[in-house]
Amino acid sequence: MDPQNDLAIPSGLRNPADLFFQKETIRRTIIASYWITILLALPLWWHTTSIERLPLPEARVYHQVDKPISIPVRLCLPQSNTDLSSRLQGALSARVPKGLEVVVESGNCGTEKDTYVVSPGPKKIVRGRHLTTPFDDLEGLTQTIVSLVAPSDVEQEKQTRVAQFASRYRLAFSLLNEDASSGNGVMSWDVQKGIHQQIQPLLDVLKPLHNFTIESQVQFYAPLEFDLRPTDSGFGLSYEDLTVFINSAEWTLSSSASNDPVLHFILFVPSASHTPLRIIDSKSSAFILPQWGGVSIYNTPSIWSTQQLSDRGLQRAFSTFSTQLSYTTWHSSSPEDTGLISQWQLDALIRRRMLETAKGTRDTLRSFIKLANQLENMPVREDVRNDIEGSLDALEKLYNSASTSLSQSFAYSAEAFNLASRAFFNPGMLALLYFPTEHKYAVYAPLFASGLVPLFVSALRELKAWKQQRAQSR
Amino acid sequence: MLPLTLFHLFLGLSVSLLGAFASDHQEETVKGFFGRNGTSQSTHTNNWAVLVCTSRYWFNYRHMSNALSMYRTVKRLGIPDSNIILMLADDASCNARNKFPGSVYANPGRHLDLYGENVEVDYRGYEVTVENLIRVLTGRVEPSVPRSKRLLTDEHSNIFVYMAGHGGNEFLKFQDNEEISAFDIADAFEQMYQKKRYNEIFFMVDTCQANSLYSKLYSPNILATGSSQVGENSYSHSSDKDLGVAVIDAYTHYVLELMEGINKTSQSTMQDLFSSIDPNKINSHPGVRSDLFRRPLDKTLITDFFGGVSQIEVVDDEEGVEEEAGLVGGNGKDSVSSTAPAQASFAIPERRASHSKRHIEPVSNTSTTSEAKELWGWVGSSTRAWGAVALFGGLVGWVRMRS
Numbered sequence: 034m035d036p037q038n039d040l041a042i043p044s045g046l047r048n049p050a051d052l053f054f055q056k057e058t059i060r061r062t063i064i065a066s067y068w069i070t071i072l073l074a075l076p077l078w079w080h081t082t083s084i085e086r087l088p089l090p091e092a093r094v095y096h097q098v099d100k101p102i103s104i105p106v107r108l109c110l111p112q113s114n115t116d117l118s119s120r121l122q123g124a125l126s127a128r129v130p131k132g133l134e135v136v137v138e139s140g141n142c143g144t145e146k147d148t149y150v151v152s153p154g155p156k157k158i159v160r161g162r163h164l165t166t167p168f169d170d171l172e173g174l175t176q177t178i179v180s181l182v183a184p185s186d187v188e189q190e191k192q193t194r195v196a197q198f199a200s201r202y203r204l205a206f207s208l209l210n211e212d213a214s215s216g217n218g219v220m221s222w223d224v225q226k227g228i229h230q231q232i233q234p235l236l237d238v239l240k241p242l243h244n245f246t247i248e249s250q251v252q253f254y255a256p257l258e259f260d261l262r263p264t265d266s267g268f269g270l271s272y273e274d275l276t277v278f279i280n281s282a283e284w285t286l287s288s289s290a291s292n293d294p295v296l297h298f299i300l301f302v303p304s305a306s307h308t309p310l311r312i313i314d315s316k317s318s319a320f321i322l323p324q325w326g327g328v329s330i331y332n333t334p335s336i337w338s339t340q341q342l343s344d345r346g347l348q349r350a351f352s353t354f355s356t357q358l359s360y361t362t363w364h365s366s367s368p369e370d371t372g373l374i375s376q377w378q379l380d381a382l383i384r385r386r387m388l389e390t391a392k393g394t395r396d397t398l399r400s401f402i403k404l405a406n407q408l409e410n411m412p413v414r415e416d417v418r419n420d421i422e423g424s425l426d427a428l429e430k431l432y433n434s435a436s437t438s439l440s441q442s443f444a445y446s447a448e449a450f451n452l453a454s455r456a457f458f459n460p461g462m463l464a465l466l467y468f469p470t471e472h473k474y475a476v477y478a479p480l481f482a483s484g485l486v487p488l489f490v491s492a493l494r495e496l497k498a499w500k501q502q503r504a505q506s507r
Numbered sequence: 508m509l510p511l512t513l514f515h516l517f518l519g520l521s522v523s524l525l526g527a528f529a530s531d532h533q534e535e536t537v538k539g540f541f542g543r544n545g546t547s548q549s550t551h552t553n554n555w556a557v558l559v560c561t562s563r564y565w566f567n568y569r570h571m572s573n574a575l576s577m578y579r580t581v582k583r584l585g586i587p588d589s590n591i592i593l594m595l596a597d598d599a600s601c602n603a604r605n606k607f608p609g610s611v612y613a614n615p616g617r618h619l620d621l622y623g624e625n626v627e628v629d630y631r632g633y634e635v636t637v638e639n640l641i642r643v644l645t646g647r648v649e650p651s652v653p654r655s656k657r658l659l660t661d662e663h664s665n666i667f668v669y670m671a672g673h674g675g676n677e678f679l680k681f682q683d684n685e686e687i688s689a690f691d692i693a694d695a696f697e698q699m700y701q702k703k704r705y706n707e708i709f710f711m712v713d714t715c716q717a718n719s720l721y722s723k724l725y726s727p728n729i730l731a732t733g734s735s736q737v738g739e740n741s742y743s744h745s746s747d748k749d750l751g752v753a754v755i756d757a758y759t760h761y762v763l764e765l766m767e768g769i770n771k772t773s774q775s776t777m778q779d780l781f782s783s784i785d786p787n788k789i790n791s792h793p794g795v796r797s798d799l800f801r802r803p804l805d806k807t808l809i810t811d812f813f814g815g816v817s818q819i820e821v822v823d824d825e826e827g828v829e830e831e832a833g834l835v836g837g838n839g840k841d842s843v844s845s846t847a848p849a850q851a852s853f854a855i856p857e858r859r860a861s862h863s864k865r866h867i868e869p870v871s872n873t874s875t876t877s878e879a880k881e882l883w884g885w886v887g888s889s890t891r892a893w894g895a896v897a898l899f900g901g902l903v904g905w906v907r908m909r910s
Contacts (some may be wrong), residue, residue, distance in 0.1 A: 044881040197661065249729045260624055273585070273771060275819040283625065292650055323552065324661075326820070356822055402702035408694055418735075457702060460647045463638065463697075467690035471690060 061499075064491055071488075084412045084505035086405075089421060094402050097428050098395040102382055103134040106182055107434050108149050109142035113168075124175040132388045147439055150375070151178065159375045181377040183384070196296065196324050196361045198386055198393075199243070200447050203295045204232070205287040206354065207328075208342070212304035213253035217333040219302050220283060224249045224341035227351035235355055238379060239362060241440045255284045255301070267309035267332075275312070275320055278328060296361055297326035298354040300342075304424045308332050319353045327357030335457040380439060387443045390450035394428060399451040411464040424449045467500065529815060549802070551665040551706045555590045555658060556581045561672030563632075569743050570750040571599040572613040573671040573713060575621040580766045581667065585815030588627045591736045592643055592658055595906060596812055597631040613755045613763070629656050637687045644668075644695040646704060667711070667812045671759065674714030676737055677722065678844035700726040705764045707800070709777075709812040713758050715740040718794035724803045730800040730807070734758035734779065735791035742790050757789035765903040771814050778805040846908040869897045 042129045072445075106129070110118050118139035127134040142150055147162075154165035157177065166177050196202075204227070210218045228247060236245050262266040270278070279286075287295045303310040309332040312318055319329040329350050333339070342350070363382045398421065405413055426450035434442045558581075560574035578593055600611045600622045611622040630639055642648045645656050660666060670860050673680045677689040683845055692710075709732040712720050717733030724731060734741040734756070743753035744760040755763075765783050779803070786792045797804055 169718070272819065276815060277586055277587060277822075279589070280625075281587060281627075295654070315821045317821055317823045319823075320819050323818055323820070353822070360820075360822065397702070404698060404701050407697070458646050458648075460642065460649045463641060463645075463647055464691075464694055466637065468687045468693075488549060 057498075061495055063199035064488070065246050067488055068492065076228075081507070084410060086409075086413045087415065088410075089402060089405060089413060089420045090419060091402050093425055094398050094421070097425055100432060100454065102388070102391050102432065102435060104132060104134060104387065104439075105134045105136055106149070107147065108135065108137045108151055109177070110137065110139045110151050110418070111142050112152055113139045115139050117168075120171060121174065121178075124171055124176060125182075128175060130181045133183055133384065135182075147380075149182075159377060162376050162380075164377070170287055182374075182381055187506075188291070195363065196294065197295045198390055198447075198450070200451055201244045201246065201293040202362075203246045203248060203287065203291065204297050204358070205284060205297045206247070206351055207284075207297065207299045208249075208251045208302070209255035209284065209299055210251075210253050210302045210304070211255055211257065211307060213216050213338065215304040215306055216338060217302070217305040217308060217336050218253060218338040219331070219333065219342050219346075220253075220338065220340050221251055221386065222300070222347055222350075227347050227354075230348070231355045232358065235358060241379075241443065243362070246291075252284070256280065258283070261307055261310065264313065267311060268303070268307050271285060271313050273365060279322070279325075291454070295326075296358065299326070299328045299329050300350045300354075301328055302333060303330065304502040305333075305336050306335075321357050321360055324361070327354065327356075329353045383439055383443050385437075387446045390446045391428070391431065394424060394449045394453045395447070397450075397457050398424065401453070401457050409465045410467070411462055414459075414461055417456050417459050417462060420452045420459070424452035424456065425454065512805050514820040549665065549707070549811045550663065552818060553590065553660075553814065554581075554586050554665050554667070555660050556586055556667040556669070557592045557594075557643065557658065559594045559635070559668075559672075561635065561670060561679055563598055563635075563682050565598075565599065565602050565604050566752055567672075568599050568750070569610070569754055569756050570671045570673075571595060571597075572611050572621060572754055573756055574669065575611055575614045575744045576755070576759065576763055578626070579621055579667050580763065581813055583890070584766075584769065584810060584813050585641070586813075587815060588816065589655065591627070592629050592656070593627065594640065594643075595628050596635055597628050598763050603875075604667075604751075605659070606751075612747065615745045615754065617747065617749075618789045625656075633682075635682060637681050637717060638686050639693070640681075640687065640697050641691060645698045646702065658704070660704045663706050664735060665706070665812055666705050668708060669711045669713075670720075671713045671756065674712070674716060674720060676716050677719045679712075679714055679720060689720050692720065693723040693725055695764065696724060696726045696729060698726075707802075707811070711762075713741060713756050717741060718796075724796070727799050728801060729796075730777065730804075731796040732793060734793050736791070736794060739791045744789075750789075758784065758793060759790070760787070761789060766809075766813070769809055769813070771810065773808075773810060775809050776805050777807045777809060780809055866871040880886045 108121075108125075110121070118137040122137040125137065129135055142148060149162045149164065151164045151166065151174075153168040155167060156165070157167070158165045159181070164178070164181065166174065168174055206224055208219060208222050208224075212218075213220070227385075228249075232389060239245075257278070259274060259277060261270075262271065271462060286292075286297055286299070310318075310319065310330055311332075312330075318332070319327060321327045331342075331346055363378075401421070405411060427445045431442050431445040431449060434445065530814065540807075556577075558574045558577050562570040574593065574595055577670075578591065580589070581591060592634045598610055600900045602608075607617070608620065609618075609619040613619065613621055630643075643656070646658065647655055658666075670679060676687045680686050695709065695841065696710075699708075710721055710724075710729060712718075712731075712733045714720070714733075715735060716737050716739065717735050719733075721733060721735045723732035735758075741773045742757050744757040746753040762780065765775075765780055765822075781795050783795070784793050795804075867876050
C-alpha cells in the first residue's frame with residue numbers, strides 16, 4: 034500500500050478520536066467527589082437536626098418518690114409513768130396526719146433538742162417547747178397536743194388564702210392616693226418605722242421558712258375603675274366592687290425586676306370627693322385577696338393634705354398589714370389563737386411546709402419523667418439533668434436527716450422543691466413543634482430534589498458505561 | 508349565795524351564746540358572699556383568661572375586635588387585668604387607614620369603643636408567636652419575662668382560652684408567618700395538666716375549620732368548642748361602611764349577644780350558650796367537645812369560666828378597738844395576752860384585734876377627738892407660720908423706720 038494514501042495526520046493536528054476532552058477518570062472522580070461529600074455530610078446533618086435528650090435517672094426517681102416520708106415528733110412527759118405515755122402515743126398516732134410520727138417518752142427527758150416537754154399544771158400555758166396543761170383525761174390531753182403539734186386543716190376557704198410556698202417573697206407596701214390633687218392627699222409615710230415596729234418581728238420569726246425582700250412606694254394618682262355607690266354616710270364598696278378593686282392596668286404595684294412571688298399591701302386613701310369610703314355591711318375597712326395580699330382603706334380625717342401620715346394612721350395601717358401578712362403566710366388555726374406565734378406553732382408550720390414541699394417535689398419529679406417519655410420532641414439538656422439530680426440528692430438528704438434537725442431537713446426539702454420546679458419550668462425545654470412526615474417531605478423536596486436528580490442520573494450513567502467497558506475489554 | 512352563782516352562770520351562758528350567735532351570723536354573711544358563685548360543683552378559686560388574636564394587618568380588623576370584645580366581656584364579669592393574658596397584633600386602632608383612630612369597634616353602628624380606655628395588652632405586635640403562646644401556657648418563660656406576662660395559675664384555676672384568626676384543618680395561622688397545629692396545643696395542655704396548672708379549661712376557637720383544632724386534645728377537664736366543622740369556613744358577621752372592613756365574626760357576635768344578658772350572678776349554663784348559636788345564622792356548624800369534661804354541661808355555669816371568682820375576705824382592722832383600748836385600758840383583751848408573758852423571743856407586739864371571728868364594737872366618739880387633734884395640729888402650724896411672717900415684717904419695718 035502506498036503510505037501516502039494512508040490517513041497521514043500532520044503533526045500540528047491530533048486524532049479526532051482522541052479529541053474528546055473529558056477524561057473518564059476525571060469525570061468519575063468529579064461525580065464520586067459529590068457523592069463522598071454528601072455521605073460525609075450526612076452525620077453532620079443528623080447531629081444538627083436531632084433533639085438533645087440526655088438520659089434521665091428514671092429508676093432513681095421512681096425509687097425515691099415512692100419512699101414515704103415521716104417526720105418524728107418527740108414528746109416527753111417528765112412526771113408520768115410509762116403507761117400514760119404509751120396510751121398517749123397510741124391516741125396521738127391515731128390523730129395526727131400522715132407523715133408525722135409521734136414518739137412519747139416518759140421519765141427522764143433526754144438532752145435531744147426539738148423535744149417537747151409536757152407537764153401537768155392547773156392552767157394551759159405554752160412556753161417555748163414546754164406545755165403545762167391539766168392532765169384530766171386522755172382525750173382532752175390528746176386534743177390539746179394535737180391542736181398544737183398539727184393544727185387540723187381548716188375549712189377550704191381559709192386554706193386557699195395562704196400563699197403557695199416559695200423560698201423568697203417580696204413584700205410590696207404601697208401608699209396609694211386616689212387623687213392627691215383633690216385636696217386630701219397623704220404625701221408620705223414613715224414606712225421604715227412601721228415596718229420596724231409591726232412587720233419586722235413577724236419576719237424574724239418566719240426567717241427559717243422564707244426570705245423576704247421589702248419594697249415600698251407612694252403614688253399620688255391611683256384611680257378606681259368603677260363608680261362608687263353613695264351611701265348615707267359617704268361611699269360604700271360592695272362585695273363585687275372589692276373583687277375588682279385592684280386596678281392593675283393603671284396602678285403600677287410592684288417592680289417586675291425579679292421573679293419571686295409578691296405579696297402586696299396597699300394603703301388606699303380615697304380622694305376628697307369619695308371620703309369616707311367604707312365596706313358595706315362591715316365594720317372593718319381592710320380586706321385580703323387570697324394569694325395576692327391585702328388592702329386597707331384610710332379615710333383622711335381632714336380635707337387638707339398632710340405631709341406625712343399620722344402616727345396613729347401609720348400604726349393602724351401596719352398592724353392591719355401585719356395581720357394580713359400572717360394570714361397569707363400561715364394557717365392561723367389554733368383554737369387558742371392569741372395572735373402570738375409560739376415555738377409549737379412555728380414548728381407545726383415548718384412541718385406542714387416540709388410535707389407540702391416534699392410532696393410537691395415528688396409530684397413534680399414523677400410528672401417530669403412521664404412528660405419526658407411522652408413528648409419525644411422535648412429536648413432535655415445538661416442543666417435540666419443537673420437540676421433533677423440535685424433535687425434527688427436533696428430529697429435523699431431529707432430522708433436521711435428527717436429524724437434529726439427540723440430546720441435542716443426543711444432546708445433540704447425547700448431546696449429539692451426549688452430545683453425540681455426550676456427543672457420542670459426550664460425555658461429551654463420547649464417541645465419542638467409537631468412535624469409530621471408529610472411536612473418534612475414538603476420542606477425538603479424543593480430544596481434538594483433539583484440538585485439530587487442530576488447527581489443520581491449521572492452516577493447511574495457512569496456505572497452503566499463502566500460496566501459496558503468492562504464487558505467490552507474482556 | 509347559790510342564787511347569785513346561778514345568776515352569774517346564767518349571765519355568762521347567755522353572753523357566750525349571744526357571742527356565738529353573733530359570730531355565726533357574721534360567718535353566715537361571709538359564707539353568703541362566698542356562696543355567690545351559685546350551686547355549681549366547681550371547685551375553682553380563681554379565673555384566668557388567655558385571649559389570642561393571631562392575625563395582623565388592617566383587613567383582619569375583625570379578629571382584633573373579636574379578641575377585644577371577649578376581653579371586655581371577661582373584664583365586665585369580674586376577671587381582673589392581672590389574670591388576663593391578651594395577645595394582639597394591636598395594629599388596627601392606630602393604623603393609618605383607621606378613620607376613627609384610637610378606637611376599635613365591633614358593630615356596624617360603632618356604638619361601643621372597645622379600645623378606648625383601660626386596655627392592657629400583654630403581648631403585642633411581633634411578640635404574638637407560637638413560641639410565646641406555648642411558653643405562656645406551659646409556664647416555661649424566660650426568667651426576664653415580667654410577672655404580668657406570665658400565666659400564674661395553680662391547680663384551682665379555671666382558664667378560658669380563646670383563639671381567633673385564620674385557620675385550617677388542624678392548624679391555625681399566626682401572623683402570616685407560622686402556624687400552630689392541634690398537636691402542639693394538645694401537648695401544651697398536657698404539660699399544664701402534668702404540672703397541675705389548671706382545674707378546668709374552656710377552649711373556644713373562632714376560625715375556619717375550627718373544630719379540627721381541638722380534635723387532638725387528650726388531657727382531662729377540658730371543654731372545647733369551635734365555630735365550624737372541617738371543610739367549612741367561618742364567616743364574618745357585618746362590616747362597617749365608614750371603616751370599610753368587616754368588624755366582627757358571626758360566631759363571636761352571637762356568643763357576645765348571649766353574654767350581654769349575663770352578669771356576675773347569672774345562672775346560665777354552658778348548655779344554654781351552645782344551644783343559642785344557630786347554624787343557619789352563622790352559616791357554619793359549631794361543635795362542642797365535652798368527652799374530656801367531667802361535669803354535665805347543663806350544670807356548668809357560664810360564669811365558671813367567664814366570671815371571676817375571687818374570695819375576698821374582710822379582716823378586722825383596729826379602727827374601733829384601738830381607740831377603745833387607748834382610752835379605756837383594753838380590759839377585754841387582757842386575758843389574751845396573759846398566757847404567754849415569758850415568750851419574749853416569739854411575742855409579736857400585741858395586736859388587740861386579730862381574729863376575724865370576734866365581734867368589734869363600733870366606737871364613733873373617739874374618732875372625732877382624733878380629728879380634733881389633727882385639726883388643732885394644723886391650726887397650730889399655720890399660726891406659727893403666720894406669726895413668723897408677722898415677726899419678719901415687723902423687723903423689716905422697724906429697720907426702715909430707723910434709717
